[in-house]
Amino acid sequence: MPGSIQSIERAAAVLHFLGAVPEPVPLGELSRMLALPKPTVHGIVRTLVDVGFVVQDPDSGRYTLGEGLSRLGETLDPHLLRSRSVNWADGLAARTGLEVQLGVLAGQGVELLHHVFRPDGSPQRLRVGELQPLHATALGHVLLAFSPAASRLQELVSSTGSTPTSPVTLTRAVQQAFRRGWAVADGTLRPGVAAIAAPVRHHLGIGVGALAVVGPRERVLSVAGDPVPALVEQVVAAAAAVSAHLEDRL
Amino acid sequence: MTTPTYVAAIDQGTTSTRCLVFDHGGRMVAVAQHEHHQYFPRPGWAEHDASEIWANTLRVLPEALDQAGLQPSDLAAVGIANQRETTIVWDRATGRPVAPAITWQDTRTAELVDELNRGPSADLFREVCGLAPAGYFAAPRLRWLLDHVPGLQRRARAGEVAFGTVESWLIWNLTGGTDGGVHVTDVTNASRTMLMDIRTLDWDQRLLDALDIPAEILPEIRPNAQVYGSCTVGLPGVPIGGAFGDQQAALFGQTCFATGEAKCTYGTGAFLLMNTGDRIATSEHGLISTVAYALEGRPPVYATEGSIAVAGALVQWFRDSLEMIRSAPEIETLARRVEDNGGCYIVPAFAGLFAPRWQSDARGVVVGLTSYVTRSHLARAVLEATAWQTAEVVEAMAADTGIAFTGLKVDGGMTANHLLMQYVSDVLDLPVERPLVAESVSLGAAYAAGLAVGYWPDLEGLRDNWHQAARWEPTMSDPLRRRERAAWDRAVERTLGWVVAGDTVVPARRFG
Numbered sequence: 001m002p003g004s005i006q007s008i009e010r011a012a013a014v015l016h017f018l019g020a021v022p023e024p025v026p027l028g029e030l031s032r033m034l035a036l037p038k039p040t041v042h043g044i045v046r047t048l049v050d051v052g053f054v055v056q057d058p059d060s061g062r063y064t065l066g067e068g069l070s071r072l073g074e075t076l077d078p079h080l081l082r083s084r085s086v087n088w089a090d091g092l093a094a095r096t097g098l099e100v101q102l103g104v105l106a107g108q109g110v111e112l113l114h115h116v117f118r119p120d121g122s123p124q125r126l127r128v129g130e131l132q133p134l135h136a137t138a139l140g141h142v143l144l145a146f147s148p149a150a151s152r153l154q155e156l157v158s159s160t161g162s163t164p165t166s167p168v169t170l171t172r173a174v175q176q177a178f179r180r181g182w183a184v185a186d187g188t189l190r191p192g193v194a195a196i197a198a199p200v201r202h203h204l205g206i207g208v209g210a211l212a213v214v215g216p217r218e219r220v221l222s223v224a225g226d227p228v229p230a231l232v233e234q235v236v237a238a239a240a241a242v243s244a245h246l247e248d249r250l
Numbered sequence: 251m252t253t254p255t256y257v258a259a260i261d262q263g264t265t266s267t268r269c270l271v272f273d274h275g276g277r278m279v280a281v282a283q284h285e286h287h288q289y290f291p292r293p294g295w296a297e298h299d300a301s302e303i304w305a306n307t308l309r310v311l312p313e314a315l316d317q318a319g320l321q322p323s324d325l326a327a328v329g330i331a332n333q334r335e336t337t338i339v340w341d342r343a344t345g346r347p348v349a350p351a352i353t354w355q356d357t358r359t360a361e362l363v364d365e366l367n368r369g370p371s372a373d374l375f376r377e378v379c380g381l382a383p384a385g386y387f388a389a390p391r392l393r394w395l396l397d398h399v400p401g402l403q404r405r406a407r408a409g410e411v412a413f414g415t416v417e418s419w420l421i422w423n424l425t426g427g428t429d430g431g432v433h434v435t436d437v438t439n440a441s442r443t444m445l446m447d448i449r450t451l452d453w454d455q456r457l458l459d460a461l462d463i464p465a466e467i468l469p470e471i472r473p474n475a476q477v478y479g480s481c482t483v484g485l486p487g488v489p490i491g492g493a494f495g496d497q498q499a500a501l502f503g504q505t506c507f508a509t510g511e512a513k514c515t516y517g518t519g520a521f522l523l524m525n526t527g528d529r530i531a532t533s534e535h536g537l538i539s540t541v542a543y544a545l546e547g548r549p550p551v552y553a554t555e556g557s558i559a560v561a562g563a564l565v566q567w568f569r570d571s572l573e574m575i576r577s578a579p580e581i582e583t584l585a586r587r588v589e590d591n592g593g594c595y596i597v598p599a600f601a602g603l604f605a606p607r608w609q610s611d612a613r614g615v616v617v618g619l620t621s622y623v624t625r626s627h628l629a630r631a632v633l634e635a636t637a638w639q640t641a642e643v644v645e646a647m648a649a650d651t652g653i654a655f656t657g658l659k660v661d662g663g664m665t666a667n668h669l670l671m672q673y674v675s676d677v678l679d680l681p682v683e684r685p686l687v688a689e690s691v692s693l694g695a696a697y698a699a700g701l702a703v704g705y706w707p708d709l710e711g712l713r714d715n716w717h718q719a720a721r722w723e724p725t726m727s728d729p730l731r732r733r734e735r736a737a738w739d740r741a742v743e744r745t746l747g748w749v750v751a752g753d754t755v756v757p758a759r760r761f762g
């Protein structure tokens with residue numbers, strides 16, 4: 001096979017071999033079957049252990065396929081994400097006094113998976129299930145920056161005068177979100193409403209959702225129009241806390 | 251300015267043990283959680299390992315503190331809320347449980363309770379403790395242990411062993427265990443034993459005699475907000491300022507301090523409680539009168555309760571026994587694949603039917619199966635079962651109290667399920683409201699502990715901490731609601747009378 005990478009081929013062979021044997025396999029046996037020296041095979045299995053595709057039994061030192069492999073084809077269940085977010089989203093709303101939204105990618109848009117009211121006693125409507133445009137929201141910019149997307153955005157419809165409608169402005173906003181680890185939107189969806197969003201990340205840091213505080217411009221931004229640093233810190237911390245709890249079983 | 255300290259709560263639930271830390275505004279700053287094993291050694295039996303629960307408690311405490319970067323000295327107090335009625339007997343000298351904990355879902359005492367109900371003391375129980383004898387309460391389980399663990403009755407008399415529900419077990423261990431542990435319970439947990447006089451809030455000798463339970467085995471009954479002692483382990487030096495049965499804790503956490511205020515908590519089971527003030531409500535509709543809370547030096551406040559045994563537990567069963575989903579929340583993903591239940595209904599009478607029917611001979615059914623029904627329809631039926639059971643207890647409570655519901659305050663793990671909460675609102679035809687802290691159980695325990703040490707001055711101040719986080723409005727048409735209700739009622743009928751004489755005979759098992 002011209003141009004193929006030998007170490008990947010060998011790693012694949014190790015995985016196939018381990019998958020074919022019902023019991024944990026010792027290193028010597030792997031080396032014999034693959035007709036490769038032990039140190040070479042050891043290097044390969046060590047790397048596979050590090051990435052979670054292989055596990056080593058601590059007592060016998062033998063190897064089997066790891067959970068990471070079976071999880072490859074699994075996407076994170078959105079409702080599991082919501083369940084894991086509830087306590088942190090509540091805390092974020094309580095501390096900031098702002099409305100909190102959790103969004104996930106849904107085709108060309110962001111779907112609101114969870115919504116916590118602004119804790120001020122005013123009548124509000126539950127927005128769970130609502131679809132918002134990716135390019136016009138802080139949630140969307142974070143998702144575009146951190147979540148691998150299968151398709152590119154088609155058309156950038158403007159909601160307000162501030163909606164980024166050219167690919168260049170949008171790309172700039174998304175790149176900035178990627179660099180900073182959070183995004184801010186100022187009146188891009190509804191005039192006078194601003195939002196700060198941060199990514200919820202899963203395996204290898206892949207973005208699986210975005211958490212945002214949304215509120216009146218004057219509550220979210222400083223007089224100079226910059227996001228209030230304390231808010232940014234709280235949104236990023238809450239999103240990181242959700243990320244950290246994604247592995248717990250429920 | 252608020253004090254720069256926090257209050258912790260231990261919520262020892264049926265499926266997990268967690269520790270939450272709250273600030274002065276009642277805002278959660280940390281949460282750590284571990285599940286424990288569920289043992290179902292025979293049909294109708296449900297056990298926990300009390301030692302595992304204690305070990306998990308010792309794990310979650312430092313984990314929660316670490317998360318928020320706190321030391322035990324940052325805590326003003328810790329409060330405890332627990333799964334109720336679960337019965338533990340332990341050896342005072344070794345600190346070890348003498349048998350597995352028998353949980354509130356366990357039905358092994360059915361026969362014992364039948365006998366009690368046929369005997370002369372049934373009315374006495376109803377009159378004194380306010381409860382009609384049922385296998386749901388703790389005392390019959392204690393009687394069962396005294397009968398089946400060799401030598402236990404004698405050792406109980408000699409004061410060698412201690413009985414408690416989970417809060418007693420945790421408080422005893424936290425305050426030193428074999429080395430000076432404090433053996434207490436609180437009024438709400440005690441009100442679920444069938445042994446406490448609901449008026450005087452003391453153990454009643456006549457009830458003890460009726461079940462031949464030696465007084466030496468019992469903990470001392472205390473108010474909900476009071477310093478019982480200080481932790482020597484887990485949170486060294488931190489005062490334990492309160493304990494609460496989890497459902498009463500949630501009522502307190504939702505700040506239902508006024509007569510007529512109610513909440514429904516969706517966990518393993520679901521429990522609707524309404525504050526009835528100084529009135530002990532006798533129910534015509536299968537509700538239980540219970541103590542809501544008792545504060546030091548003040549008369550107790552009572553509540554009426556509609557108990558649903560199986561709510562989240564059905565989701566758990568769907569996950570663990572049927573292996574249809576890998577996590578509980580995934581049930582929503584599955585249910586959303588279809589528009590409706592496809593004609594399928596599940597009535598989870600796993601431990602008989604609780605409120606409002608109290609039919610111990612009922613068992614669960616799945617009805618309406620056709621080849622059209624998929625696992626997505628089953629997922630819908632699982633969620634709908636919780637909604638319809640809620641409707642039944644809400645109706646019973648409205649009929650009993652004459653107070654019409656204008657909305658329902660909810661909390662607990664299942665409130666993260668949007669589809670379910672919408673369905674609850676639809677079948678009740680009422681708005682459903684979730685507060686900003688869905689963990690009302692923990693919040694209530696923290697409130698009690700904080701009140702005991704003066705971290706919070708009074709009840710009224712706590713009300714300001716309540717904020718609405720979500721509100722679901724009904725959208726279902728009346729004809730559809732009536733049709734679904736009729737189908738649910740037919741399904742419930744099919745659960746009745748399933749267990750017949752001979753089925754429940756369980757050979758005695760020996761421990762030791």
Ligand SMILES: Nc1ncnc2c1ncn2[C@@H]1O[C@H](COP(=O)(O)OP(=O)(O)OP(=O)(O)O)[C@@H](O)[C@H]1O
Nearest residue numbers: 263264265266517518519562563565578579663667
């Ligand atoms: N998103 C969800 N959808 C449906 N059910 C859920 C969801 N999340 C959790 N549950 C169910 O809710 C229960 C967990 O809720 P919670 O943590 O409030 O209960 P618990 O405190 O362990 O039990 P309890 O307090 O009743 O003793 C489990 O039975 C679980 O199956």
Ligand SMILES: [Mg+2]
Nearest residue numbers: 263496517691
């Ligand atoms: Mg609970």
